[in-house]
Amino acid sequence: MKAKLTYRVLAKLPHAALVLAILCLMTILCFLFPEVLTTPEVRRSLPIPLIRQILQGTILTSVFFALAGYLTSKKAKLCLGALLIQLIVLFLGGADVPIKDEFSDARFQLGLDWFVLDIFLLALIFIPLEGLFPLNRLQKIMRPEIKVDLTYFAVGHLGIQLLAALTQKPAQIWFNGLGTIPWTPYVQSLPIVLQVLMALFISDFIQYWLHRAFHETKLWEFHKIHHSIKTLDWLAGSRLHLVDILIVRTIVYFSILLVGLKSEAFWGYLSVMAMQTVLIHSNLGLNFGWLEHIFTTPRYHHWHHHDRPIAYNKNYAVHFPVIDKIFGTQYLPKKEWPSAYGIEEKNYPESYLGQLLYPIKRLLK
Numbered sequence: 001m002k003a004k005l006t007y008r009v010l011a012k013l014p015h016a017a018l019v020l021a022i023l024c025l026m027t028i029l030c031f032l033f034p035e036v037l038t039t040p041e042v043r044r045s046l047p048i049p050l051i052r053q054i055l056q057g058t059i060l061t062s063v064f065f066a067l068a069g070y071l072t073s074k075k076a077k078l079c080l081g082a083l084l085i086q087l088i089v090l091f092l093g094g095a096d097v098p099i100k101d102e103f104s105d106a107r108f109q110l111g112l113d114w115f116v117l118d119i120f121l122l123a124l125i126f127i128p129l130e131g132l133f134p135l136n137r138l139q140k141i142m143r144p145e146i147k148v149d150l151t152y153f154a155v156g157h158l159g160i161q162l163l164a165a166l167t168q169k170p171a172q173i174w175f176n177g178l179g180t181i182p183w184t185p186y187v188q189s190l191p192i193v194l195q196v197l198m199a200l201f202i203s204d205f206i207q208y209w210l211h212r213a214f215h216e217t218k219l220w221e222f223h224k225i226h227h228s229i230k231t232l233d234w235l236a237g238s239r240l241h242l243v244d245i246l247i248v249r250t251i252v253y254f255s256i257l258l259v260g261l262k263s264e265a266f267w268g269y270l271s272v273m274a275m276q277t278v279l280i281h282s283n284l285g286l287n288f289g290w291l292e293h294i295f296t297t298p299r300y301h302h303w304h305h306h307d308r309p310i311a312y313n314k315n316y317a318v319h320f321p322v323i324d325k326i327f328g329t330q331y332l333p334k335k336e337w338p339s340a341y342g343i344e345e346k347n348y349p350e351s352y353l354g355q356l357l358y359p360i361k362r363l364l365k
């Protein structure tokens with residue numbers, strides 16, 4: 001058993017070395033070209049000395065993995081690729097890479113900093129968790145469809161600035177005209193935890209009806225993409241059509257601004273919302289007991305992705321299962337997990353572009 005685990009870890013070293021090397025190179029590029037590759041909001045909140053230390057540690061880990069992988073596995077090319085990228089990283093300055101002090105931002109920036117930061121943190125949390133407590137023990141990190149889901153993740157993160165501008169515009173126009181919201185001082189006097197819970201509940205209630213509309217009207221053509229995935233893990237929730245993202249985010253953002261939260265509560269809400277969205281799609285077979293009636297868990301949301309009619313149009317809630325309970329859309333058999341995920345439709349496109357255009361073609365037919 002122990003030998004099997006050691007073999008499994010060793011077999012993953014070349015892939016890990018290469019992925020870490022690519023992330024190091026991307027970080028270096030963010031340092032060299034901040035005006036086009038980083039977003040001011042993310043950049044401002046980053047502690048640069050800490051980032052340099054993490055970069056140093058990641059370079060060393062990647063090189064160590066590449067050397068160990070070269071000696072113990074058959075994937076020599078991946079290891080040599082990782083070492084070559086690390087040579088380029090060192091040539092460009094490594095963890096001491098200079099950072100531009102003065103520059104003016106380009107009109108639009110790619111959120112490469114946000115992409116590197118988020119994928120690094122999520123991978124650091126969820127890859128070990130999914131390895132220790134897997135639902136499907138045989139599922140690999142490099143599972144089928146991983147490339148298309150990474151593309152969704154990349155588009156959502158690199159295009160963060162454009163997506164944020166589009167989804168926040170209606171709220172900005174409305175609230176500038178409205179001025180101060182009368183209940184803001186009262187809401188902001190509440191404890192932060194209460195403000196976060198309130199935001200989560202209001203957003204989940206609104207999201208519930210939007211999610212239902214995406215399932216039960218012609219909007220299903222767009223949301224079907226999210227359900228076309230056959231393997232669930234921490235990256236699976238990224239698979240969303242741009243129309244789905246734009247409609248849901250615009251309306252939810254609008255409603256959250258209407259609550260009038262303190263900025264700490266707003267960031268708290270965003271963090272919990274983002275982490276729970278990743279968690280409920282993950283390949284985690286943990287039993288949360290009675291808690292799964294209070295907060296949405298992986299088992300709860302996995303039923304939402306079940307490929308059989310018995311679970312269609314059920315479990316819409318992302319945070320609070322009670323919303324499904326109230327509106328009669330809850331389906332949660334005791335302790336069981338769904339046997340498979342996906343949609344019944346055959347020949348569904350598998351590429352990012354194919355999936356982006358498919359709903360539009362279907363609706364124009």
Ligand SMILES: [Zn+2]
Pocket residue numbers: 211215223226227304
């Ligand atoms: Zn759905």
